[in-house]
Amino acid sequence: MCKSLLLSLFFIVPILFISCKDEGKDQTHSTTKIEKSVNEITPEFTLTKDQTHNKFSSAIEPILKVKSGTIIEAFTEDASDEQFNLNSKVEDLKNLSFEPIHPLTGPVYVEGASPGDVLKVTLHQIEVGDWGWNAIYPGFSFVADSIKGEYLRIYQLGKDRTHVDFNENIKVPLNPFLGVMGVAPPTEEMLSTIPPRANGGNMDDPNLTQGTIVYFPVFVEGALFSVGDGHAAQGLGEVCGTAIEAPLRVVYQLDIIKNKILKEPQYETNDYYATTGFATTIDEAAKKATLYMIDYLMQEHNLSENEAYALCSLAGDLKIAETVDVPHMLVAMHISKEVLGIK
Missing domain, CATH: 3.10.28.20 (Acetamidase/Formamidase-like domains)
Incomplete structure (x- = not known):
C-alpha cells in the first residue's frame, strides 16, 4: 500500500528512471570476497519512503520491476510508521498501534527470478536518518514476564554520527542495518512482518549491515523483495523489544543465482x-x-x-x-x- 507523499516524506530525493543492466547469466553460489568500494556504486532507481506495505504476501503488487544486477536506492521509515517524533514522551506509548508496524519499502520484482532460485542482495550503503527511538512496550520483550516497566527514549542521529551518549559515561556505537529484509512467501495470505521466516522477514541481525551479502530463497516469480525496520544500533537478541528504531537510506544490488536451492537465508562478509x-x-x-x-x-x-x-x-x-x-x-x-x- 502507498501513503501520501505529503504525510510521510522524510527524505526529499529525486526518482531516477535509468536503464538497468542486462539480466545476469546463471551464477554459482560460492563464497566470495566483497571488494567493490561504496564510492563506485551508482543507483539506477530510487524508491521513496512513501512506497510501502507492511505485510508479507505474494499478492502485493510490485512498485518496480528490474533486471538482475540492478542497483537500487531505497529510503525507509522507522518501524512505528512515524507514530513517534523528536518530541515524543513515554506517555505516548499508550497510543502506539501495532497495525502499521514495519512499513517496508517495496516490493521489487526481479525479472527472471523463479521459485527454486536464490536472490543475492548486496548491501552497498546504509545511512541512518536524523532521529530514532528506543522503547520497552509492556508485554513485548524477551523477559516481559520479569520486567514490566514502560520506557521511551528519543535520540538525535544523522548520517555523520558514530555513536549516541546513553549517559555521561556510556557511549553506544552506531551500526545501521535493516531489521527486516525479505522476499514474498508462497502464499496470498497477508502475513505479519513481526516474526522471522524462511523468506527472511524480521531477522533483526545486526550483522546484516553495510558490506554484507545476503542470500534469500526465492518462493514466487520475481522474488518480490522488500526492506524496512531500520536500526541505528542493536545488540544481538534485541532483548528489550526494540533497537534504536530509525529511518534509513539504503543502496542495494539484486542478482539472481540459478541452480541453487536454499531453505532459509544465509549471508557473508569479507570475514x-x-x-x-x-x-x-x-x-x-x-x-x-x-x-x-x-x-x-x-x-x-x-x-x-x-x-x-x-x-x-x-x-x-x-x-x-x-x-x-x-x-x-x-x-x-x-x-x-x-x-x-x-x-
Whole structure:
C-alpha cells in the first residue's frame, strides 16, 4: 500500500528512471570476497519512503520491476510508521498501534527470478536518518514476564554520527542495518512482518549491515523483495523489544543465482560465512543453523558430512540474532573465511 507523499516524506530525493543492466547469466553460489568500494556504486532507481506495505504476501503488487544486477536506492521509515517524533514522551506509548508496524519499502520484482532460485542482495550503503527511538512496550520483550516497566527514549542521529551518549559515561556505537529484509512467501495470505521466516522477514541481525551479502530463497516469480525496520544500533537478541528504531537510506544490488536451492537465508562478509535458522525455540533454531552450515560446507568446500559436522564444532560460532518475537527465534552460525582458506 502507498501513503501520501505529503504525510510521510522524510527524505526529499529525486526518482531516477535509468536503464538497468542486462539480466545476469546463471551464477554459482560460492563464497566470495566483497571488494567493490561504496564510492563506485551508482543507483539506477530510487524508491521513496512513501512506497510501502507492511505485510508479507505474494499478492502485493510490485512498485518496480528490474533486471538482475540492478542497483537500487531505497529510503525507509522507522518501524512505528512515524507514530513517534523528536518530541515524543513515554506517555505516548499508550497510543502506539501495532497495525502499521514495519512499513517496508517495496516490493521489487526481479525479472527472471523463479521459485527454486536464490536472490543475492548486496548491501552497498546504509545511512541512518536524523532521529530514532528506543522503547520497552509492556508485554513485548524477551523477559516481559520479569520486567514490566514502560520506557521511551528519543535520540538525535544523522548520517555523520558514530555513536549516541546513553549517559555521561556510556557511549553506544552506531551500526545501521535493516531489521527486516525479505522476499514474498508462497502464499496470498497477508502475513505479519513481526516474526522471522524462511523468506527472511524480521531477522533483526545486526550483522546484516553495510558490506554484507545476503542470500534469500526465492518462493514466487520475481522474488518480490522488500526492506524496512531500520536500526541505528542493536545488540544481538534485541532483548528489550526494540533497537534504536530509525529511518534509513539504503543502496542495494539484486542478482539472481540459478541452480541453487536454499531453505532459509544465509549471508557473508569479507570475514565469515553465515547460515541462519528460525524456529519457536532457541534449541531448534540452533540445530537448523548448524545443519545448514554442514550442507554449505559439504556443497561449497567438498567436505564429507562428518568432516563438516566436526568443523562446525571446531570453528563454527552460534549466535542468537533474534529473541524478542517470542516464541519466534533466529540463530546464526558463523565460520571464519580465514579458517576456510579464503582470506
